[in-house]
Amino acid sequence: MEASKVIHAIYTDDDVLMSAVKTVKAEKHHIEEIYTPFPVHGLDKAMGLAPTRIAIASFLYGCVGLTVAITMMNFIMIEDWPQDIGGKPSFSYLENMPAFVPIMFELTVFFAAHLMVITFYLRSRMWPFKKAENPDPRTTDDHFLMEIAVHNNENELTSLLKETGAVEINIVDKDEDAH
Amino acid sequence: MEYKISNRLKIAAIVMIVLGVLGVGYGFMDSHKYETVKDVEALLKSEAHHGDEDATESHGESESHVEKAHDDDAHGAEAHAEEGHKVSHEEHVLHQIHNRPYSALYVAAFFFFMIALGALAFYAVQYAAQAGWSPVLFRVMEGITSYVLPGGILVLLIAFVADSHLFVWLKDGVTEVGHENYDKLVAGKSGWLNKTGFFIRGIIFLAGWSVYRYFSRKFSVAQDNADINDNRNFKKNFRISAAFLVFYIYTESMMSWDWIMSVDPHWFSTLFGWYVFASMFVSGITVIALVTIYLKSKNLLEFVNDSHIHDLAKFMFGISIFWTYLWFSQFMLIWYADIPEEVTYFATRIADYKLPFFGMLAMNFVFPLLLLMNSDYKRINWFVVMAGIVILCGHYIDVFNMIMPATVGDRWFIGVPEIGAILLFGGLFLLTVFWSLGKYPLLAKGNPFIKESEHFHY
Numbered sequence: 001m002e003a004s005k006v007i008h009a010i011y012t013d014d015d016v017l018m019s020a021v022k023t024v025k026a027e028k029h030h031i032e033e034i035y036t037p038f039p040v041h042g043l044d045k046a047m048g049l050a051p052t053r054i055a056i057a058s059f060l061y062g063c064v065g066l067t068v069a070i071t072m073m074n075f076i077m078i079e080d081w082p083q084d085i086g087g088k089p090s091f092s093y094l095e096n097m098p099a100f101v102p103i104m105f106e107l108t109v110f111f112a113a114h115l116m117v118i119t120f121y122l123r124s125r126m127w128p129f130k131k132a133e134n135p136d137p138r139t140t141d142d143h144f145l146m147e148i149a150v151h152n153n154e155n156e157l158t159s160l161l162k163e164t165g166a167v168e169i170n171i172v173d174k175d176e177d178a179h
Numbered sequence: 180m181e182y183k184i185s186n187r188l189k190i191a192a193i194v195m196i197v198l199g200v201l202g203v204g205y206g207f208m209d210s211h212k213y214e215t216v217k218d219v220e221a222l223l224k225s226e227a228h229h230g231d232e233d234a235t236e237s238h239g240e241s242e243s244h245v246e247k248a249h250d251d252d253a254h255g256a257e258a259h260a261e262e263g264h265k266v267s268h269e270e271h272v273l274h275q276i277h278n279r280p281y282s283a284l285y286v287a288a289f290f291f292f293m294i295a296l297g298a299l300a301f302y303a304v305q306y307a308a309q310a311g312w313s314p315v316l317f318r319v320m321e322g323i324t325s326y327v328l329p330g331g332i333l334v335l336l337i338a339f340v341a342d343s344h345l346f347v348w349l350k351d352g353v354t355e356v357g358h359e360n361y362d363k364l365v366a367g368k369s370g371w372l373n374k375t376g377f378f379i380r381g382i383i384f385l386a387g388w389s390v391y392r393y394f395s396r397k398f399s400v401a402q403d404n405a406d407i408n409d410n411r412n413f414k415k416n417f418r419i420s421a422a423f424l425v426f427y428i429y430t431e432s433m434m435s436w437d438w439i440m441s442v443d444p445h446w447f448s449t450l451f452g453w454y455v456f457a458s459m460f461v462s463g464i465t466v467i468a469l470v471t472i473y474l475k476s477k478n479l480l481e482f483v484n485d486s487h488i489h490d491l492a493k494f495m496f497g498i499s500i501f502w503t504y505l506w507f508s509q510f511m512l513i514w515y516a517d518i519p520e521e522v523t524y525f526a527t528r529i530a531d532y533k534l535p536f537f538g539m540l541a542m543n544f545v546f547p548l549l550l551l552m553n554s555d556y557k558r559i560n561w562f563v564v565m566a567g568i569v570i571l572c573g574h575y576i577d578v579f580n581m582i583m584p585a586t587v588g589d590r591w592f593i594g595v596p597e598i599g600a601i602l603l604f605g606g607l608f609l610l611t612v613f614w615s616l617g618k619y620p621l622l623a624k625g626n627p628f629i630k631e632s633e634h635f636h637y
Contacts, residue, residue, distance in 0.1 A: 059552070087517070098511040 004174045005150040006032060007157050008135060009166035010143050014040045017144045020164035021046045024148065027160060032147040035139040054123075058116040065111025069104040135172075182479050182621055184613040192613075195606030202599015206280035209595070213276050219269045271588075278586040280596045281341035287600035288337050289438065290462075290578045291608040292330035293455075294571075297463025298323040299392055300427055300456075301494075306395070306420035312490055314632040315482050317399060317623040318616070319471050323463070324392050325615035326608050331385040333604070334438065335378065345586055348372045348444045365444050372444060377437055384430040391423040402625035410627050431456055439578075442585035446524045450509055455581075457502035461543075462574045464494045465567040470612070472560050479621055485558040486637040492557035492566070496547055499570060503544040528580060531589040535576045542573030575601070 011017045017040065024031060031047055074093045077100075082090040089095040121127065139145045146166075148157060154171060161169055213219055302320040305313045343349040347365070352358030354366040365372065395416055402412040432452030440451050448454075468491040474480045513521045528536045546569050556562045583591045623629060 055554070098507075098514050101507065101511065 005154075005171055006174050007148050007150050007154070007161065008168075008170045008172060009146045009148070009161040009164075010136065010138070010168040010170075011146070011165065012143055012167055013165075014144060016165040017146070018043065018046055020146065020161070020166065023164050024146070024160070029148055029157065029160075032149055034147070035135065035145040037140050037142060037144070040144075054116060054120060057119050058112045061115035061119075062108045062112035064115075065108040066104055068111065069100070069107035073100045073103065181617075182474065183617045184610075188609065188613055192606040192609040195602045195609070199599045199601070199603025199606060202595045203280065203284060203603055204599075206283060206596025206599060210276050210280050213273055216267065216269045216273055219273045219276070223269065223272065272590065275587045275590040278344045279590065281337070281344040282582055282586040283596040283600045284603075285334070285337050285341060285345055286575070286578050286582050287597070287604045288330070288334045289582075290575050290601075291326065291604040292334050293459035293578070294462045294466050294608070295324050295326035295330050295612075296388060296431075297459035297461070298467055299327055299388060299463070300424070300431075300460060301463050301467065302395070303391070303420040303423050303427065306416050307424055309417065309628065311628050311631040312487065312635040314623055314626040314628045315480070315635075316467060316471060316487060316491075317626065318619060318621045319474065319480075320467055321396050321399060321619075322612050322616035323466055323470060324396075326611045327392050328385070328389040329607070329611055330604075331388070333607075335381045335385065338381070338438065339378065345582075346372075346377075346441055346444075347585075348441060349374055362444075368444060371436075372441055377441075380433060380437055384434050387423075387426050387430060391419060391426075394419055395423075399623055399626075400619055403620070403623060405625050412625070413627055428456075431459075439581050442582055443524060446521065448509055448513070448521070448524075450505060454502075454505045454509055457498060457505050458574050458577050461495060461498040461502055462571060464491060464498060465570045467491060468495060468563055469567045470616075472564055474616075474621065476560070482622055482633045484635070486635050488560065488563055489554075489557045489637050490635075492551050492563050495563075495566065495570060496551035496557070499543055499547040499551075503540070506540070506543075527584050527588070532580055532584055532591065535580055539573045539576040539580060542569050543577065546570075546573075 009020070011020060014036070017034070017036070021031065021034070021043065025046070025048065034043065034047065036043070070093070077096065078090055078093050084090065088099060093100075134140065135147065136143065136145055146161075148161075150157065150171065158169055158171075213222065298320050302317070302324060304310075305317070305320075338345060343351075347353070348362075348368070350360050352360040353362045354369045355361055356366075398412040398416045398419075402410075402416070405412055435452045435455035439455060440447065468488065471480065471483060471491065472488065475483050510525060513525055516522075547566050550562065550566045551557055579591075579593075579597075626632070
């Protein structure tokens with residue numbers, strides 16, 4: 001494969017960026033990535049990204065947490081050593097359940113929250129000491145950058161992007177090791 | 180959009196009222212078949228006999244059941260016993276049978292009243308918070324709150340007529356030392372629990388709520404016809420809503436002691452007011468959602484979109500969980516400490532009301548939790564309607580569980596008197612609400628947030 005080239009179009013306004021995304025999508029060009037300094041409402045819809053499934057994952061993690069809580073307390077408090085502690089009925093799990101509910105609730109929330117965050121980190125490849133993947137440091141401050149792969153159509157793309165209001169257009173050789 | 184109550188709805192409501200009156204009438208006649216202790220003896224005998232035929236096992240059950248019923252009375256009877264007086268079991272059952280139609284009426288009347296009051300509180304919150312999403316729903320809310328005054332009057336009227344059938348502290352001689360009905364505990368509370376005080380407070384609460392409802396509606400309609408830059412009526416509404424919310428949270432709490440907690444005058448709980456509030460708030464929001472979906476299905480609310488339904492469903496979901504949180508906090512604290520004077524409340528309910536007591540937990544918590552958790556489901560109308568119906572039934576049972584154990588004990592059933600009362604007050608509620616909805620256009624077009632609300636998108 002030839003060294004892959006990408007075009008970087010830089011914008012300074014999120015409204016301009018949004019309409020640019022719509023134009024580029026209408027022209028059937030594939031947008032590799034967009035770098036923005038803050039969440040732009042509706043950008044994922046305009047790019048046609050699939051909705052996230054992290055809420056579903058979180059629900060399942062919550063179910064795991066609830067199961068852990070129930071199994072743990074059933075074993076410790078009812079099966080392993082059913083002591084009489086202050087007259088609480090330890091004959092069956094159900095009989096003493098109200099006392100376990102606070103822990104069941106907290107463990108459900110704990111598992112749902114923490115495992116969801118870890119899932120998020122894994123899926124978005126974030127960890128300490130990770131090399132930042134930022135093509136242009138200005139995109140963390142006040143610039144927006146759209147990255148489109150080039151397939152021998154540099155001139156066509158450049159003129160299209162110029163029209164959409166890009167303030168700066170760079171063609172760069174993508175360094176594969178940057179990932 | 181103009182709306183006029185349709186003939187079909189009117190006829191349906193009137194049919195409900197007529198059927199309801201018949202059911203309630205039957206309930207009263209049925210309970211008066213048992214005039215004396217003798218009739219009850221025969222009834223109890225036939226019930227015990229019935230158990231005999233079934234199996235020896237069930238015989239044992241019915242015996243222990245009778246004993247348990249005695250135990251349950253114990254907390255009520257204790258104070259009497261000290262005075263050397265004891266009501267026979269038969270007489271006690273006779274009272275319970277006579278109390279049933281009154282309690283059935285009271286439960287249904289309070290249920291529909293609390294829907295209107297809950298919607299009024301929600302409405303005030305929307306004004307006070309200057310919510311940008313809800314003004315398109317204001318007319319729907321105003322329609323529902325029109326039932327506050329008639330509904331409240333009905334509740335007070337039933338309380339007045341039912342007297343000691345509902346409130347044991349109204350029995351003759353409860354506060355007289357030496358009287359056969361003397362009850363030391365109740366006598367100690369008679370500074371608060373007396374008939375004059377009860378009705379004076381009731382009238383003050385109701386007057387306060389109705390005055391707010393009257394003026395907020397008035398200013399809301401006046402804002403429609405005001406100049407484009409004239410927001411004076413809106414500002415007035417903002418101020419009275421904030422003031423009303425302060426008044427409401429005090430009076431609602433006291434109302435819950437008076438109208439509900441006092442049916443068990445030996446029992447008390449500090450978060451009871453909040454618990455009743457959560458129940459009425461979620462029912463009110465649910466009815467707002469149901470009426471909105473109904474009117475939208477008639478193409479009368481073009482400006483209401485999926486996102487508004489989504490927001491209402493989010494409130495239904497959230498407040499259902501809030502209700503459960505309060506229910507559990509009240510239950511668990513009392514269960515954990517197990518102090519006899521408090522725990523009788525739940526002991527009788529778990530002994531005699533197992534299905535409604537735990538069933539309402541499934542209807543008010545588990546069902547909405549699982550159904551309304553998904554974001555997509557919250558914008559599907561029939562999903563919201565289904566969840567709403569279950570939530571409303573659940574909260575009827577909630578009120579049922581608060582009143583019935585104190586008045587009819589283990590002689591409860593959801594039969595003709597109960598369903599008749601639901602139909603009666605349901606019909607009145609529908610008639611009042613939809614008649615009121617027809618009085619003004621369904622879009623509060625003068626509200627300064629109306630544009631934002633029409634374009635609300637989640």
